Amino acid sequence: MSNFDVGVMISRRVFGDCLRETSPYESLALYDEGGRKEGFSPVFFTIDQIRFADWTVNGVIRDGTGCFRWKRVPLPRLIHNRIKPMIHTPALTRLQRWPGTTLFNGENRLDKWRVDRILRKNPDLAQRLPETALASQEEMIRLLDTYGSVYVKPRDRSLGLGILRVDRVGKTGKVKVVEANGSRGEIGSLSSFCKIFRVVGKRPFYLIQQAIPLVEEDGCPVDLRVTVQRDGTGEWQVSGMVAKKGLRYGIVTNVAAGGVAVKIDPVLKTAFPDSERREQVRKHVVETAVAAARQLSRKVPYLADLGMDIGVDREGNVWIIEVNGRDLRITFRHAKELEIWRDTFHKPMQYAAYLLNHTKRAAGSDTAFLTPGSLRMKGKRSGSVETAVRHLAEALSKNDTVYVIGKGVADLGEAMGIEVRSPNTRGYLEGALGELKRLSPRWVQVENRPTFVPHVKRICPDAKVVLSLHSDRYLMPPHLETKKRARFLSICDGVLTNSQFLKNRLLRWVPELEGRVKTLPLGVDLKRFLPREDPLSMERRKRMRKRWGIRESDRLLLFVGRWIPQKGIHHLLKALPKIIQHESNIRLVIVGGSHYGKNLETHYVRYVKKLAKPLGDIVSWMPFIPHMDIPKCYAAADLLVVPSTGSEAFGLVNLEGMASSLPVVSVRTGGIPEVVEDGKTGILVDPAPQHLPKALADACSRLLSDPDKMKDMGKNGQKRAEQFGWSHVAEQWVRLRSDWEKTRFHVQLSDLGVKRFC
Structure with a gap:
């Protein structure tokens, strides 16, 4: 080196x-x-x-x-x-x-609320965390009613700065506020105190946390500073522990707030005279600290040093009070633990040596998903690409190390999210390439952006780079010139399509890709999209119908998707009067929006709402429903109608409806017939625009008049959807990867004329 x-x-x-x-x-x-x-x-x-x-x-x-x-x-x-x-x-x-x-340790200013959410994902650690909530008067009342005393602390400050303890004063409705050094403020009303709560942007500045009765020495509260660092093996180890003793009547133990750092053994001996009990507490502290570091480092990349404040209550229970993004080793010097002090400087250098020696060796065991970066991975501003990546990464990460690079990538199960923020595509790609260079993964799956591939190939020359296509949109102008399409596809080590339809289209354009293009269908979360007879699904149905003002006797048709011409809402609205002629108790709910997470009144939206106006309250528009809440909509419906006229590559909505035991009326176009079995799980109609409204009306009326047929189709659809569970899709992905591992394609990147970023 x-x-x-x-x-x-x-x-x-x-x-x-x-x-x-x-x-x-x-x-x-x-x-x-x-x-x-x-x-x-x-x-x-x-x-x-x-x-x-x-x-x-x-x-x-x-x-x-x-x-x-x-x-x-x-x-x-x-x-x-x-x-x-x-x-x-x-x-x-x-x-x-x-x-x-x-x-x-690039990101060492750790937000206390985020840390709490990450650690709480581990059931064992969750038991060691004081109950914590974002500050509001309602939460203050709830936690005071439960515990009698709570701490109020800023989310992103350390050293005990800004922390207060609030104690309920009997049943008077008043509270007593204790400052960090133990000085007591005036007793006053809770509502007056809550005025300190403030919001920065849309982010509450304070947290409220259950007060833990810490062990004491000479009437002073005591907790432990535990330094946890990665060592020369790359694993987390406890470098050392000291006790921090606060002021008498104080509420924090930080040295900056008047506390002192002392050796840990005398403190534990005083608190727990029994040697066996004392060693048990010490062991539990070490195990808790290491487990917390491991859990946190799964979500916050490149952590190497943590300083944890660990509390021990009078019964010997261990609590994680706070996690700092630096080891705060000065406490060891104050406590005259000079060997530990020295070791905390050596450990980062040992870890650096480990990284230098193992970067090449570790490369090849990981998989990275590079998302487009235009939408968040969760929430109302998430799309089908992000949904697919999230679920596939979560399934694969049970047996492999998986990274997801994108926007809003927190909480991806066992997968590690790598956040890259930029207001433009170029900045995002530069940041993403930097992350890929650091990670050196064996596999990189580029999601739906062919133009990203040559840059990834340059930055990760030893990796297999696969392009996953969810549609052909980004292979078309203005995103990619037609004459460059074959060259961009030919540099991929593999190409994934979500349907045979899309695969056939690629091979017609670029026949030499034969053998390199594989089909991997999208999946469905079978734990969220539940069959009709499931008790939770029945409860969802009852609750959503009540919210929407729909009687149980009404026959509810459901549309889910973007409000754009290709999705065919206008055809469905034109068909609705004919359906009503056969079934008078019809309601239609249209869920979605013109853009992901946005309710913009485009020309098309104004047009379809004008079409719906004569139908009155038969038609309801439901924008801004996050994908996490979509299962409730399916549970409330009787029939899913998907009148897409464009060349849908897959049609995920159909699969989600089938998993929810809904019969489907859709269009025989694109990859939809690969999902919906005509006559068995639904009805597929001819896509000709001039005939589509009548065809939709006939198909819907035919099903609505035959409840037994609808029920059979719903059961068949639910059974077929089981083949598309994300665990099955992940297994197929692993098999496809094994096939690609046996091949290698020579690529001349210079032939593409793509500007080098890094």
């Missing part, structure tokens, strides 16, 4: 003291000592000393005489981040995106 492979980035405020060796927080000598044991000499610098024009840094290195000297060197491949800016600076953001460098 090179002498300049590893850097340590230190804040401007303490860097001068570090050079004079007077800083109580950092020791360049101890970092250097740890690095030299691993075979390298780290470079020390501040973020201001990076020259982004040529990606070099004017840093400090320790020479053979033990003196520090300045030297301009290439920006190190690995940087241990020790800065914690109040806000994300442009320079830090740029550094995080630079593909030539891995910044571990």
Whole structure:
């Protein structure tokens, strides 16, 4: 390894003291000592000393005489981040995106609410977390009623700053507020106190947390500072523990708030005289801290050092009070635990050596999904591409390491989300390429963006790059010139299509792709889209019909999809009067919007609403329903109508309806016939626009007049949907990957004339 492979980035405020060796927080000598044991000499610098024009840094290195000297060197491949800016600076953001460098501990300002949500996903850790809620007067009342005392703390501040304890005063309706140092404010009304709650943007600034009765020493509250770091094996280890003793009557133990750091053994001995009980508590603290670090690092990439505040109550139960994105090792120096203090500097250097030695070896075991980055992975502003990636990644991550690069990628089950934010496509792609360079995955699946592929091939030359197409839209102008289509597709190691229809179309355009194009259908979440007879589904039906003002005797037709001409809403509205002639108790609910998550009144939306106006309250428009809530809509319906006139590559709505035991009336176009079995799970009609309204009306009327047929089709559809469960789709994906592993295609990227990003 090179002498300049590893850097340590230190804040401007303490860097001068570090050079004079007077800083109580950092020791360049101890970092250097740890690095030299691993075979390298780290470079020390501040973020201001990076020259982004040529990606070099004017840093400090320790020479053979033990003196520090300045030297301009290439920006190190690995940087241990020790800065914690109040806000994300442009320079830090740029550094995080630079593909030539891995910044571990790059995101060390951890939001307490996000940390709580991540840790709570682990059932064992959830039992060790105080109940926590976003601050509001309603939550304050609820938690005070439950626990009598709560803590109010800012979401993103540390060192005990801004923390208050609120105690209920009997049944008077008043509260007592205790400040960090134990001084007591006036007793007052709860509503007056709640005025401190404020919102930054749409984000509550404070949390409310259950108060834990900590063990005490001499009437002072005591908790533990536990430093957890990755070591030379890449695994999380507890580097050391000290006790923090707060002021008498104080509510926090932080040194910055008047507390003191002391050795842990005397404190535990006082609290738990029985040696066996004491060792049990210590063991539980270590296990809890390591488990929390592992859980958190699954969702926050490149973590390497954590400082945890662990509380032990009077019964010996262990609680995770707070997790800091830096180890806050100064407490060990205060407690005169100098060997632990030294070890906390060595551990990051050991981890850096591990990363340098294992980057190439680890490459090849991971899979990365590169999403388009235009929509969030969850919520109302999510599309079918994001839904498919989310479920497939969650299923695959049970047996493999899976990364998902995109927007809004938190909470992806076992998969690790890599957030890339940018207001434009170029910025997003540059950030995504930087992440791929760091991850060095064996497989990269590019979702629905053919023009991303050559850039990915350049940045990950040893990876298999697969293009997953959900439609042919991005193979058409203006997204891709027709004459370039074959060249862009030919550089892919594989191409996935979600239907045989789309595969056949590709092969007509580019016959030489034969053998390289595979079909992988979209899936459906069988735990959310439930059959009609399921008790939860029946409850959903009752609740949604009541909300929509629909009687049980009404026959509810459902449309789900975007409000655009290709989805055929106008054909359905033209068919509705004919359906009403046969069945008078008809209602139609149209769910969706003109854009993902937006209710824009486009020309087409105005047109179809004008068509619906004579039908009165028979037609209801339901925009802005997140995909997570869509199963409730299917449960309320009797018949799903999907009148798409475009060449639908797959038609996911049909599959979701079938999983919900709904018979389907759809159109014989695109990949829809591969999902809906005509006459068995639904009825497919001819797509000719001039005949479509009549065909839809006839098919719907025929089914509505035969309830037994509808029931049979619903059962058949639900049974067929089981073949499309995400676990089955994941198994097919693994088999296809195995097929592609046996082949390799020579690609000349220079022939594409694509501008190099990195």
